Amino acid sequence: xxxxxxxxxxxxxxxxxxxxxxxxxxxxxxxxxxxxxxxxxxxxxxxxxxxxxxxxxxxxxxxxxxxxxxxxxxxxxxxxxxxxxxxxxxxxxxxxxxxxxxxxxxxxxxxxxxxxxxxxxxxxxxxxxxxxxxxxxxxxxxxxxxxxxxxxxxxxxxxxxxxxxxxxxxxxxxxxxxxxxxxxxxxxxxxxxxxxxxxxxxxxxxxxxxxxxxxxxxxxxxxxxxxxxxxxxxxxxxxxxxxxxxxxxxxxxxxxxxxxxxxxxxxxxxxxxxxxxxxxxxxxxxxxxxxxxxxxxxxxxxxxxxxxxxxxxxxxxxxxxxxxxxxxxxxxxxxxxxxxxxxxxxxxxxxxxxxxxxxxxxxxxxxxxxxxxxxxxxxxxxxxxxxxxxxxxxxxxxxxxxxxxxxxxxxxxxxxxxxxxxxxxxxxxxxxxxxxxxxxxxxxxxxxxxxxxxxxxxxxxxxxxxxxxxxxxxxxxxxxxxxxxxxxxxxxxxxxxxxxxxxxxxxxxxxxxxxxxxxxxxxxxxxxxxxxxxxxxxxxxxxxxxxxxxxxxxxxxxxxxxxxxxxxxxxxxxxxxxxxxxxxxxxxxxxxxxxxxxxxxxxxxxxxxxxxxxxxxxxxxxxxxxxxxxxxxxxxxxxxxxxxxxxxxxxxxxxxx
Amino acid sequence: xxxxxxxxxxxxxxxxxxxxxxxxxxxxxxxxxxxxxxxxxxxxxxxxxxxxxxxxxxxxxxxxxxxxxxxxxxxxxxxxxxxxxxxxxxxxxxxxxxxxxxxxxxxxxxxxxxxxxxxxxxxxxxxxxxxxxxxxxxxxxxxxxxxxxxxxxxxxxxxxxxxxxxxxxxxxxxxxxxxxxxxxxxxxxxxxxxxxxxxxxxxxxxxxxxxxxxxxxxxxxxxxxxxxxxxxxxxxxxxxxxxxxxxxxxxxxx
Numbered sequence: 001x002x003x004x005x006x007x008x009x010x011x012x013x014x015x016x017x018x019x020x021x022x023x024x025x026x027x028x029x030x031x032x033x034x035x036x037x038x039x040x041x042x043x044x045x046x047x048x049x050x051x052x053x054x055x056x057x058x059x060x061x062x063x064x065x066x067x068x069x070x071x072x073x074x075x076x077x078x079x080x081x082x083x084x085x086x087x088x089x090x091x092x093x094x095x096x097x098x099x100x101x102x103x104x105x106x107x108x109x110x111x112x113x114x115x116x117x118x119x120x121x122x123x124x125x126x127x128x129x130x131x132x133x134x135x136x137x138x139x140x141x142x143x144x145x146x147x148x149x150x151x152x153x154x155x156x157x158x159x160x161x162x163x164x165x166x167x168x169x170x171x172x173x174x175x176x177x178x179x180x181x182x183x184x185x186x187x188x189x190x191x192x193x194x195x196x197x198x199x200x201x202x203x204x205x206x207x208x209x210x211x212x213x214x215x216x217x218x219x220x221x222x223x224x225x226x227x228x229x230x231x232x233x234x235x236x237x238x239x240x241x242x243x244x245x246x247x248x249x250x251x252x253x254x255x256x257x258x259x260x261x262x263x264x265x266x267x268x269x270x271x272x273x274x275x276x277x278x279x280x281x282x283x284x285x286x287x288x289x290x291x292x293x294x295x296x297x298x299x300x301x302x303x304x305x306x307x308x309x310x311x312x313x314x315x316x317x318x319x320x321x322x323x324x325x326x327x328x329x330x331x332x333x334x335x336x337x338x339x340x341x342x343x344x345x346x347x348x349x350x351x352x353x354x355x356x357x358x359x360x361x362x363x364x365x366x367x368x369x370x371x372x373x374x375x376x377x378x379x380x381x382x383x384x385x386x387x388x389x390x391x392x393x394x395x396x397x398x399x400x401x402x403x404x405x406x407x408x409x410x411x412x413x414x415x416x417x418x419x420x421x422x423x424x425x426x427x428x429x430x431x432x433x434x435x436x437x438x439x440x441x442x443x444x445x446x447x448x449x450x451x452x453x454x455x456x457x458x459x460x461x462x463x464x465x466x467x468x469x470x471x472x473x474x475x476x477x478x479x480x481x482x483x484x485x486x487x488x489x490x491x492x493x494x495x496x497x498x499x500x501x502x503x504x505x506x507x508x509x510x511x512x513x514x515x516x517x518x519x520x521x522x523x524x525x526x527x528x529x530x531x532x533x534x535x536x537x538x539x540x541x542x543x544x545x546x547x548x549x550x551x552x553x554x555x556x557x558x559x560x561x562x563x564x565x566x567x568x569x570x571x572x573x574x575x576x577x578x579x580x581x582x583x584x585x586x587x588x589x590x591x592x593x594x595x596x597x598x599x600x601x602x603x604x605x606x607x608x609x610x611x612x613x614x615x616x617x618x619x620x621x622x623x624x625x626x627x628x629x630x631x632x633x634x635x636x637x638x639x640x641x642x643x644x645x646x647x648x649x650x651x652x653x654x655x656x657x
Numbered sequence: 658x659x660x661x662x663x664x665x666x667x668x669x670x671x672x673x674x675x676x677x678x679x680x681x682x683x684x685x686x687x688x689x690x691x692x693x694x695x696x697x698x699x700x701x702x703x704x705x706x707x708x709x710x711x712x713x714x715x716x717x718x719x720x721x722x723x724x725x726x727x728x729x730x731x732x733x734x735x736x737x738x739x740x741x742x743x744x745x746x747x748x749x750x751x752x753x754x755x756x757x758x759x760x761x762x763x764x765x766x767x768x769x770x771x772x773x774x775x776x777x778x779x780x781x782x783x784x785x786x787x788x789x790x791x792x793x794x795x796x797x798x799x800x801x802x803x804x805x806x807x808x809x810x811x812x813x814x815x816x817x818x819x820x821x822x823x824x825x826x827x828x829x830x831x832x833x834x835x836x837x838x839x840x841x842x843x844x845x846x847x848x849x850x851x852x853x854x855x856x857x858x859x860x861x862x863x864x865x866x867x868x869x870x871x872x873x874x875x876x877x878x879x880x881x882x883x884x885x886x887x888x889x890x891x892x893x894x895x896x897x898x899x900x901x902x903x904x905x906x907x908x909x910x911x
Contacts, residue, residue, distance in 0.1 A: 050796040065717060066783050068823055069725040085803060121799070128799035130792045130852045132816035139806025157816055163724055164819060171791035178787040186780065209772055238719040272692045277700055278721045400723065403740070403747045404694075469796045518707050520700070564707050569674070570773045572715055573707065 001255070002628055002642045005430040006110045011648050015114040018431075019474055023481035030055035033480050034488060036203055036218030038190045038245050040067030042162075042461060043444025044224030045169035046468025052176030054473060056480075059216055060173065060182055061205055063189045063240055063575075068170040071226060071238040072464060075162025076283035076397065077146060078154035079461040081119040086143050090151040092116045097649060098149050099459060102328055103424070103452020104602035104618060105651040106258070106626070108644065110431055111449050118470040119462055123155055125469055129168040133157050145288060145326070146457040154458045159283050159396045165461055169468070188214070189575060190245045191503045193221060193252045193440060196495040200252075200440035204496075204503045208575060211568040213500055215491035219483045220439045220476060223249055224468070227423035227445040229262065231583045231590065232535070233527020235420035236268060236281040242579040243586050246427050246446050254435035255628035255640060257428035257448035259586065260594035263455055263603045264536050265421030266332035269404050270352040279419040280404055282355070282397055284457040287325045287332070289360035289390065290414070292316050294353050298343040304354055304413040315339055323656040330454045330603045330616075331656055333418035337536050338614070340417070352415040361386035361410070418536065422460060424451040424603065425593075428628040428642075432475035433467060436628075439479065443467035448626065453602025507567055510577050515560030519577045522557050526550065526580070526587055534591050539607040543595040550588045551635060557584060589629060589637060596639065599623045620651055661691050663755040667702070669714055670762045675770045675778075681760075691751040695738065696721060696728065698750055716775040721746040723887065726822030729829070730775055731762040736826035736885045744824065744887045764825050766834035768872045779825050781871040782839060788867035789860035790843040792852050805851055815849040818842045820888045827882035827890070833874030838882035840868050841898035842890045848901055858905035865902055 007014040025033065033056050037048045040062040048060040062070060082095040096116035100107060123141070127133065133155050134142040143152040157164040176182040187208040194202040194215070202217040228243035229235035250256045267282045293312045300307065315335055317324045327335075336353050339345065346352050365386025369377050387410050391398070398409045405415070427435050427442040429449055435442050444464040451459060489495075533546035557580070565571040600609045600616035601623070609617045625641040632638050664687045672679030686705075689698050696718050703713035719727040728745040732738035738748045753759065761775065769777040819842070827838035844861050847853035853860070876895060883892040 046796075053795045064719060064725070064727060065779060066823065068783075069719055069727050071720060071725070074720045074722055074724050083802070121797075123802045124799035125794075125796060127802040127805075128792065128794045128852060130815075130847050130850050132812050132819050132846070132850065133802075134816075135807055135809050135812040137809050139808055139812075140803050157819075160724065160820060163822075164816070167819060171786060172794075172796075174783060174786045175791040175793060177783075184783075186783075236722075238725060239721060240719050273690060275690060275693045275697045275701060277694070277697050280722045399742070400747070403723075403743065403749065406749070406751055473796065518704055520704060562707060564710070564712055570715060570776070573713060 001436060001630065001640050002428065003430060004108065004642060005432060006108070007431065011109060011113050014110050015117055022474055022478040025477050025481050025484065027055050029484040031057065033057065033483060034059065034218045035220050035222065035476070036216055037061070037222045037224060038203065039070065039224035039226060039446070040170070040173065041070035041072035041224060041226055041444060042166055042169055042464030043446070043468045044222070045070070045166065045173045046465050047222055047224060047443055047472050048182050049169060049172035049176050050469050050473045051476070052179070052181035055181070058176070058182040059185065059218065061185045061188045061190055061203075063187065063208060065186055067173055067184065067186065068167065070166060071241050072166045072461070073163045074238065075461055076159040076281065077285040078144065078156035078161045078458040079122065079165065079465075080146070080153050080456070080458040081123045081155060081462065082116055082153060083120050083123060085141060086152045088151045090153050094151065095119060095153065099450065099456060100452070100649050101654060102454055102456035104454050104654060105452065105620070105624070105646065105649070106261070106601055106644065107450055107452030109646060109648055114471065115450050115463060115466050118466045121470055122462060122465045126165060126168050129172060131157065131164050131168040133164070144285060146284060149456065156285070159285070159394065162461060165465065169465070191248065191578070192499045193249050193437070194496055194499045195252055195437070196489060196493060199438045201489055202491070202496065204499050206503070209570055211571060213503055215496045215500055217489050217491055219480060219486060220441060222441045222443060222472065223427065223446050224443045225446045227426070228583070228586060229420045229423050231526065231587050232420040232530045233523050234271065234276060234279050234531070236265060236279050239278060242582070244579050244582045246442070247582040247586055249427060249435065249437065249440055249442070251631050252437060253631070254437045254440055254442070255428040255630050256425070256589060257626050257628045258425035258453070258593065259590045259629065260534065260597065260604055261424035261453050261602065262420055263329060263422040263424060264333040264418045266329055266336055266418050267355060267416045268419035268421070269401060270347060270349060270415055270417040280400065281419070281421060282401060282414065282416060284329065286355060286394060286397060289393070290325065290355040290357050291359055292325055292332070292353055292355055294339045294344040294346060304346070304356070313344070320656045327656045328454060328456060333536060334605060334616070336418055347415045352417045354413040355416045356413040357390055357409065358413070361390055364389035422455055424448065424453060424455055428626070432478060433472055434475070434479065441472065441476065443472060453604055507574070507578070510561070510574065510581070511563055511567055513559065513561050513563070515562050517560050518562055519573055519580050522553065522561060523580045523583070525553060526584055529553070530587055530590070534594050537605045537607055538594050540595060540598070543591045546591045547588055547595070550584060550591065554584045554588070557581065588635060592637065593627055593629065596627060597623055618653065661755070663689050663691065663750070663753060663757070665689060665753065665756070666758040668758065668760045669775070671714070671774055672771050674773055679771065689750055691749070693750045694721070694746060695748040695750065696746050714775065715773040718746055723747040724822060726824040729764050729777060729824055729826070731764060731829055733760050736764065736829040737887055742887055742889050744822075764829035766828045766873070768834065768836070769825060769828065777825070779823070781873070782823050782825065782836070784871065785836065785840060785864055785867050786843065789856065789863040790847070792847060793856060794852075807851060811849050815846050818845040818849070818890065818894050821890050822888055824887065826885050826887060828873065830881040830885035831874065832879065832881070833877060835876045835882070836868050836871070836873040837876040837895050837898065838886065838890055838892070840864055841894035844901055845894040845897045848897065857901065858909055861898065861901045861905050862909065
């Protein structure tokens with residue numbers, strides 16, 4: 001079932017050779033070929049713009065009121081590229097190597113190498129579009145370092161890199177809308193993939209303003225619908241981020257790969273109470289200057305500023321002297337959880353650690369004093385100067401923290417705790433980004449492709465744009481070249497009617513339950529099961545329980561959910577109900593996948609598989625494969641394994657000590 | 658930070674659809690924690706309404722961290738509420754005290770018709786961008802990113818304008834419902850960069866024409882937009898826009 005279609009030949013040449021030999025579609029034929037793109041984040045918007053420019057007829061869909069709102073916009077820290085502008089030894093190979101190693105040897109070499117190759121083109125493209133990246137005084141692009149690497153290869157626009165990149169892609173997309181190459185459907189949600197003769201040929205979408213179902217034909221369908229972190233209820237995802245499009249595709253035959261690989265981001269603002277609706281990330285770039293610590297004494301209730309230096313445990317610096325506060329995300333998250341579970345947590349909930357800028361403020365202050373050539377400067381003045389520097393670098397993040405917590409992080413150490421942030425798993429795709437369903441493609445976070453078991457910081461933006469700008473424009477031609485003889489299929493075709501009926505039946509079923517419990521309450525319960533039993537640390541017993549609990553929750557949902565309003569109107573609760581129903585099914589598969597993988601790797605820590613020092617222990621002999629799950633019916637999946645072959649990198653146990 | 662609970666009186670705009678006339682409905686909410694966000698307070702109210710068999714209040718929101726620009730509530734006469742440089746989703750209940758009355762309305766502007774309750778249609782903004790808010794460069798055309806040095810000050814000023822989140826608060830705050838701050842931010846973002854130079858004149862003329870066509874009002878330099886903007890987009894962008902427009906009008910080739 002799984003053919004990854006990895007081109008033959010040396011790793012360095014695979015992508016060049018592929019581009020040199022893939023099929024092309026001539027311009028006259030492109031005009032006759034229709035492509036549907038679902039989702040308009042970095043992957044979707046960049047794909048829609050690029051394919052529109054090539055001359056294909058594109059229809060793009062998003063559930064938000066404008067493509068500019070997709071959650072890529074919230075990415076803060078930056079985007080990696082192997083430019084080596086800093087002359088610090090970076091190269092395509094190093095970016096490739098770091099990504100493979102950071103992913104704990106659970107990603108495909110060929111895909112990751114291609115990602116590293118096109119990374120430099122992404123920066124050039126974005127600069128040409130007018131993305132205002134941070135610059136040095138000489139006018140050149142600025143770089144910073146990020147967790148898990150030892151070179152400075154991250155390009156950024158203050159703490160709003162995702163916003164600026166998305167606006168760039170959005171503008172390119174709107175330009176194609178103006179030129180008539182792309183038709184944009186906002187406030188529309190895809191609810192089914194239409195299959196005709198074994199190929200994806202269109203979608204059923206619901207107009208969220210009036211509730212009407214619409215049928216749309218495409219010679220190919222691209223899902224660029226982001227990750228499924230909201231299965232945990234609390235995550236850094238947007239409220240609307242969901243798995244529905246990917247899940248519908250999965251039920252139509254697209255294999256779902258590594259569903260249990262989720263990333264828990266180490267630096268988020270801690271939960272404050274039961275009312276909490278989402279979590280907010282503080283960019284990982286803060287770890288460049290902030291020092292993470294907890295008190296050396298358990299249950300220490302003193303204020304951070306009252307705890308003297310010698311009574312603080314800078315546990316990352318202690319455990320991992322080589323990388324210190326810049327260890328990869330999974331390592332930092334687990335270490336925070338370990339300290340809190342052992343009783344060293346801080347704040348009212350004790351589920352938090354300190355991220356402290358006092359040392360950085362003083363260090364920067366002294367540098368500034370040096371620059372000014374001043375003597376006899378008071379300590380207060382040094383601190384003031386230091387705060388200015390820190391403000392320049394992280395001002396918007398500090399403001400965000402203060403708005404949420406009411407505390408001033410320039411004066412008081414931030415409190416942080418890990419939160420669900422990104423999902424490495426997703427629809428299985430081959431080298432061409434095609435799922436196991438012909439004609440159905442998956443790009444960006446929604447696919448499983450490039451990050452293995454753990455994603456490095458500043459790599460998500462890179463992958464989304466690589467897929468949309470530089471990969472799909474080539475690989476889709478290889479499929480569509482054979483479709484030039486296929487005329488557009490009328491949406492009166494029985495395949496469309498049947499898909500529409502299934503969607504409509506499901507909506508009617510949801511609305512007719514008329515139970516007692518709200519959609520939100522089910523979502524919260526699902527999230528708690530997932531976080532407790534399929535979160536940062538897992539074991540077989542908990543996962544087995546979780547599967548039973550989720551199955552019971554599913555029954556309860558379908559017999560007791562309460563959805564107000566009616567079908568043919570704007571009804572956000574109905575939209576949410578459909579998404580939560582899909583999350584429940586996904587949750588079960590995630591636990592099943594986690595249960596199968598009896599090894600600790602990347603973001604996935606199996607308690608049964610650890611070293612004597614409590615570090616994650618990978619098991620290459622038994623688990624060096626991609627788990628691709630085929631849907632076989634309710635609560636029934638078949639596992640297919642794609643073996644991972646490392647021709648160039650030699651897998652080793654990760655060591656950041 | 659001390660936390661406290663409060664009871665509040667809400668007056669919320671309800672409107673079934675764009676054709677409906679709309680009305681205010683009163684709600685009393687109890688047990689609201691000062692740690693909640695303003696939208697979480699609405700979540701609590703909506704959960705109650707659903708349980709009581711009533712229709713929940715529709716409102717736009719997504720990222721809930723102040724960057725997507727989707728949330729849009731006009732609170733006690735101010736877009737995004739009382740805090741400066743803030744979106745509704747970032748507003749927290751510690752801004753209020755026990756017994757307060759809060760009036761919540763949608764953005765009000767002819768160019769932003771109400772869809773339902775507090776949700777409005779801001780697609781006019783997308784159409785303004787379609788009129789020229791981009792640099793015409795196809796994928797693959799780009800030269801090396803460092804081949805064109807850009808003065809840091811200009812890059813920073815361009816970025817400051819590009820921070821606009823397209824929420825529409827500027828329009829909602831303006832007595833004329835003018836979209837000049839939004840438009841000027843986009844024009845400034847692109848005009849300040851050398852990449853934006855080739856289309857500089859055409860862009861500004863075409864975007865202004867589209868803005869007028871959408872039914873936004875004229876700018877009378879009151880500055881309510883700047884005061885309310887969650888991203889502190891500066892009024893000086895409007896001065897730049899006027900300058901760009903004047904030069905383009907006087908020197909256009911055709």
